[in-house]
Amino acid sequence: MEKIVILTGAGISAESGLSTFRDEGGLWSQHAIEDVATPEGFARNPRLVHDFYNARRANAGRVKPNAAHQALARLETEHPGEVLIITQNVDNLHERGGARGVLHMHGSLFGALCNACGHRWEAPPRMHPDDPCPACAAAATRPDVVWFGEIPYGMEVIDPALNAADLFVAIGTSGNVYPAAAYAQHCRRLGARTVELNLEPSANTRDFDERRHGPASRIVPAWVNEVLSA
Numbered sequence: 346m347e348k349i350v351i352l353t354g355a356g357i358s359a360e361s362g363l364s365t366f367r368d369e370g371g372l373w374s375q376h377a378i379e380d381v382a383t384p385e386g387f388a389r390n391p392r393l394v395h396d397f398y399n400a401r402r403a404n405a406g407r408v409k410p411n412a413a414h415q416a417l418a419r420l421e422t423e424h425p426g427e428v429l430i431i432t433q434n435v436d437n438l439h440e441r442g443g444a445r446g447v448l449h450m451h452g453s454l455f456g457a458l459c460n461a462c463g464h465r466w467e468a469p470p471r472m473h474p475d476d477p478c479p480a481c482a483a484a485a486t487r488p489d490v491v492w493f494g495e496i497p498y499g500m501e502v503i504d505p506a507l508n509a510a511d512l513f514v515a516i517g518t519s520g521n522v523y524p525a526a527a528y529a530q531h532c533r534r535l536g537a538r539t540v541e542l543n544l545e546p547s548a549n550t551r552d553f554d555e556r557r558h559g560p561a562s563r564i565v566p567a568w569v570n571e572v573l574s575a
């Protein structure tokens with residue numbers, strides 16, 4: 346049975362109304378990466394970082410999954426082989442679109458993490474630098490997301506899945522952030538077929554055997570239909 350690994354990025358949630366990072370008008374044109382997406386930025390100004398993630402958490406709660414999220418949930422249910430959905434996204438639109446086994450390699454807007462003791466819990470709608478950790482009471486709480494210089498989550502699941510994949514598909518990701526940006530090349534070297542589904546060619550488009558360009562809500566359901574009817 347064909348083993349499929351799917352990697353998704355901000356582009357799959359764009360048509361739901363969530364901003365991407367590197368497109369024109371994207372999050373990195375409005376916020377400095379080093380201020381809001383590094384441990385050093387958080388140490389300098391935790392309030393600014395909490396405000397950035399509080400606003401994104403509120404936005405993510407207001408929007409709905411689109412046809413691309415729903416199509417991947419259908420693939421997960423109906424494909425007779427294994428399907429692993431790895432997302433770099435911190436929203437929960439895959440789950441709300443019906444997917445069950447989603448691996449959030451860059452964490453989640455809906456999680457809180459204590460920098461002092463490592464305890465994790467469900468994030469309140471608004472987080473604040475003075476919030477005490479429910480386990481150790483330290484005022485050291487942060488969003489449970491993976492910033493630059495930190496190790497992504499789930500590597501112990503991701504690495505073996507990439508090694509065993511027959512088909513690797515990247516959806517809505519620009520191919521600028523590692524380790525995710527290296528996955529297509531890695532899988533292809535091990536003999537998997539690689540497919541890019543993105544609005545435009547990504548930075549690593551040469552690592553893909555097949556490329557389809559267009560909005561995710563159109564090209565992902567069409568691709569899923571083809572896979573399930575093959």
Ligand code: BJW
Nearest residue numbers: 354355356365366367433493494517518519522523544561
């Ligand atoms: C559509 C669409 C539509 C639009 N339909 N498509 C030098 C060389 C190599 C690596 C490094 C280096 N220096 C440092 C590094 C490592 C560093 C890194 O990659 N830096 C690069 C900038 C070079 N990486 C790290 O530090 C990572 N950790 C790490 O490497 O640890 C070491 C280690 C790894 C493994 C094992 C052991 C050790 C951590 C990276 C953390 C990234 N964090 C962020 C922010 C936190 C989460 C959040 O706030 O949301 O994660 S950055 C940001 O970028 C976010 C995203 O998940 C990530 C990827 O962005 P994505 O999803 O690709 O979005 P965009 O906007 O870039 O692209 C959107 C795409 O969609 C575009 O192509 C559009 O065309 C398309 N699109 N509309 C279809 N409708």
